[in-house]
Amino acid sequence: MSAPTRRMWLARAAGLGALPLLALLGRRAAFAEAEPQVVKVTAQRFRYTPSEIRVKAGRPVVLEFTSVDFVHGFNMPDLSVRADLPPGVVTRVRLSPAKPGVYDFLCDNFCGDGHEEMHGRMVVEA
């Protein structure tokens, strides 16, 4: 085999080797898109921090709640999501908002004077 022919074969072999690698990278990118967005939220008389949560439609979300002082509630009626948030533990709530929009949430465990002020919203972007 002459030197140029050998080089051509090597180049072809390298090209073929790159195909599975590209496929693997593509699959990894798709997997990364399906990875949930994790949002940490603190619940405390009488607010959630942050009070506005921005997420992407179609991407799974995990809300990680920590209450510092009381068994607050988390209720987002339009997305049928509800949880108790006992203090001292992390409460994880998973959801996959499909439709863009603004969804209100509120504390539905009476937590004292100012309880009515304990609310926020989730902005689901297209």
Ligand SMILES: [Cu+2]
């Ligand atoms: Cu509350």
